[in-house]
Amino acid sequence: MTDRILMSSPDVGEVEERFLVEAFRSGWIAPLGPDVDAFEREVAERVGVRHAAALASGTAALHLGLLTLGVRPGDVVVTSTMTFAATANAIVYTGAQPYFVDSEPAGGNMDPALLERALTELTASGARVAAVVPVDLLGKAADYTRILPIAERFGVPVLSDAAEALGASHAGAPAGSFGAASALSFNGNKIMTTSGGGMLLTDDADIASRVRYLSTQARQPAVHYEHTEVGYNYRLSNLLAALGRAQLTRLDEMIGRRRAVREVYRALVADVDGVEIFGGADDAEDNCWLTSVVVDPELTGWTAADLRTALDAANIESRPLWKPMHLQAVFADAPALLNGNAQRLFETGLTLPSGSALSEKQIARTADALDAFLGAHV
Template identity: 40%
Template sequence: MGGNELEYIHNAFDSNWISQYGSNIDEFEKNLENYLGNNSFVTALSSGTAAIHLALRLLNVEECDFVICQSFTFVASANPILYLKAVPVFVDSESQTWNLCPNALEDAIKYCIQQGKKPKAIIAVSLYGMPFMAEEILQISKKYEIPIVEDSAEALGSQYKGQPCGTFGDLSVISFNGNKIITTGGGGILISRNPHFKSRAFILATQAKDKAEFYSHSELGYNYRMDNIAAGIGRGQMETLDEKIKQKRKNHDFYQELVKNSENIELFSAPNNDFFSNYWLNTVILKNELSKEKLREIFTQNDIETRYLWKPMHLQPLYKKCKFFGNNLSGTLFDTGLCLPSGTNLTNDYISRISEVLENEIH
């Protein structure tokens, strides 16, 4: 926290709008539409997962349809495919951004077409805040006429060639879970390119009520709308977003300077100036005799939390029977990677403690 969150929450109480309607929701959506630009239409929802689910509904994904999904991601990217009883097809990462590999993506599309069914959607993730290879992926999307669901859950404030993440997909998603760069306590948004999708998303997110004087329902809807209190938190958080991005990137600069001459630790960084990452999480790949288990244990002994990278979907028990295309680079990253402390509240004292631990393992 740190902005005017309480002021907006009090406004919700004073107006007696504390449910899924109210001015905070409207204003929060406008804040985000102005921030993202690029003809963005925002629908505030209860989670990023709900946003992916609605995106697939809006693209008419149905039972037995193929949906291609990046394997190296959190499970919330993939689970909505199963909600709709569709068939996930997982694609490996490329080495520069750790996101969707264009070559493996095209292989997966060709496989699906050979099975007699073109994929209904491609879920492309901007992992850990790093933009995916937008030009290459969008070119493939256009070539095969398959829409992109852009999962920028972790990438608010990131950009590719000056264009904000969240504005590349036919439909895009950003999360405001408690661990994201800004939070609403829980929540997310669905970003569309036209007002029709926004109005349809609102209907589906509010139980798909028909226009009638009584409760009438002609299609399946969900209780997915963000509430007015959560949106008030979001309005306050938006006021500090730019500062939080600066702090996240400052954290990255700290790690970059610390490990720049290391033979054992490689910091994951943007491949070139086309990619502007918010560095939501700072991650490292460990080499030689230094393992992720060993370094994590050293940090734990010093009361410093670290976490493993996401375990790829094609290695998850839930998805072990699904098709996977690629060379298992994502599996190698999982085997050798670690997430380091990256909060916007890292003080000089915390940084000194982290430095002391890492400096002993750098060479």
């Protein structure tokens, strides 16, 4: 049996080893240290924001971002239904109620028109909408040109979930630079990784200071351990920050590699009726974190599930697009404003191996399997 081709495995090598060994030899093994400080500065500079707080996960960044924006029990937070569960989970951690908004038809991101309608209806009902959390889906930034003015008109702060989008941009501005604050993820499958980890980005010094305070157990500046409120053990370790610094030096290279993989798939499906690259008609500003195809079974005669079965038989990993939050059992009772796009994309989309660590042989093997399937279903 040939080795399984994975969707997005970590891309690490000699550069990462060197940074880690240097951090290890420095003696800064415990959480925090000079590599954390440097990592925060370097990511903030890359994204073009004033402040960054390195944290244990992207979920932690979302959680603390919501808390620092004043989200409290009983509030409503409007977010994308097409996302990973962490976005909605972080809202629930605060005691607030997630309210899910459906997607634009092509890119799967939050539909600004539905957002405006949701905020209008929620405001009229007397609900306290404490935040809007758009999600930059699979490395494509949401339409902040439309979303930010809508949220501002209703007096609601925006926390951008840019977990999947480092290196992407919207209207020339980097993902992670939008809203009052934004959250990044450095999980093992992301565009760059610290093994596990995340970061909150903001231009607001008070938000950054508050996040650092809460993420270190809300410890007061006393010689003993003094606490006046509940905090969290959410800070990133110095060793993992060193890994992140190494990855950051290679970010553009890794994005380029992922884009090259996307172009291989684009060429294969270009002349196939009923198959298209997800969001690919306008992807110049994407980071190409994951590449997916969308299948119209009425035109193809086969489904995304059929393709997934064929790839699995060839020991190649693939998976559907995110199952929308409003279809998840845990959020079945949450309010939502829907147009059907997220469910359609979930049912017809399939994500293909996309990682920058894929070898030329693995890319060729995946392309051959995809080409063979398409050829057999002409």
